[in-house]
Amino acid sequence: MPTEISDWNDLDNVRTDLTEDYFLSDDLNSASDGYSTHASATANGGSGWEPLSTFTGTLNGNGHDIEDYVIDRPEETEVGLFGTIGAGGFIENVTLNNVDVTGDFATSPIGRLESGAEIQDVHVQGGDVTGTNNNTGGFVSDGAGDVSDCSADVTVTSSAAGVGGFVGQPFDGATITNCHAHGNVTQTGSAVRSAGFAGQGDGLNVLIQECSATGAVDSNGGRAAGFIGELRGGATVSECYSTGNVLNTGSRAGGLIAYLREDASVNNSYATGETDSTSSSTGGIVGDMELGTVEKCYSTVVIVTDGQGLVGGSTVDSVVNNSFWDTEASQSGTSAEGTGKTTEEMQDIETYTNVSETSGLDEAWDMVRLSNFTGVETWTIDQETGQ
Secondary structure, eight states, X not given: OOEXXXXXXXXXXXXXXXXXXXXXXXXXXXXXXXXXXXXXXXXXXXXXXXXXXXXXXXXXXXXXEEEOOEEEETTOSSBSSSEEEOTTOEEEEEEEEEEEEEESSSBOSSEEEOTTOEEEEEEEEEEEEEESSSOEESSXXXXXXXXXXOEEEEEEEEXXXXXXXXXXXXXXXXXXXXXXXXXXXEXXXXXXOEESSEEEEESTTOEEESXXXXXXXEESSXXXXXXXXXXXXXXXXXXXXXXXXXXXXXXXXXXXXEEEETTOEEESOEEOSEEEESOSSEESSEEEEESXXXXXXXXXXXXXXXXXXXXXXXXXXXXXXXXXXXXXXXXXXXXXXXXXXXXXXXXXXXXXXXXXXXXXXXXOOOEEEEEOTTSOEEEEEOTTTTO
16 A cells, blocks of 8 residues: 655655655645654755655656755756655656755755656645756756656756756656646856757657747857757657747757757757847757757747848768758848748748649648637648557
8 A cells, every 4th residue: 555645744754764655645835744854954954855766656646736845956967856766666656746856966945856757747836946066957957757747936056967848858768748848947157058949958768749848048158949958879859849939159059959969860840939048059959960850840930130040050971851941030131051041931731742843842741720719720730640
């Protein structure tokens, strides 16, 4: 039988058996028993909550909340509620509210995720996450497990590399599905790779699909983007989008991805918002490419200072197919790759389906035509085919 957790004393006691099955029977917050001792700003000598690591058991939140916990460990690594969730670990059906987390390498509200670990239907709502070293995320810090049907809406700040509104860096083997990041991301140092969703995706079996980022990104270091700062090593982004504004004073910036390289690919995705960068390697979808692939993507991103409509910089040994940008909305009539269209053409379903009449279209997108009660007709990507 699973073990009940009804207060902070029970949650802290999990560290005595990190392999057990647990369930929440009540919300945990600042009014719950044991909060001052275990999870407040004064707990553990002012360091706050002590991460549970490595957790390989299960936790079913039963729809309850874990709120108000503070972690202030700027010189410690693997910082989060669980620190690290190992193979076999499974967290589900819980919301983390009003979190305040500070740590060194691998910092996030939840923790790292090793291969074979899984998180499902977990949400982080409100608070601040600050990392003083690499891999800081608004949900998890990094790792290679499976995450699905989750979201994060926190402010994320780091002076180091790999900072994302959802995850700092997913590694080889990570799969992230139907997850969404809404918080703003700030990269205060000179390090690279910051974005609304993930700082970097790296590895042949990394798959990020049906995900989004809506927060603003402000970076001093470069490789800054609305969705992913750098995608490499065969990683794939599919059916994703970003809408947040990007401000970048370093090299490479993208409305969706700043740097696409090493056989990484993006398909059936789009970006809106504004990208303001001093780098010429700035693009609505991709800032710079090297051995990358873009397929069936579009951008309406406004290019504020420098850059180009769809792809900004070099496209060494790369492929861009069936992808478009709005030449009017973007304020850019040029791109290293892709095909520019007027706003009217971008809003015409024929642009994406009529191969014989559309310049730049070799294969039709699979679209679904919709109408609402006002009589306004719209269309969307066919979810059954993923195109």
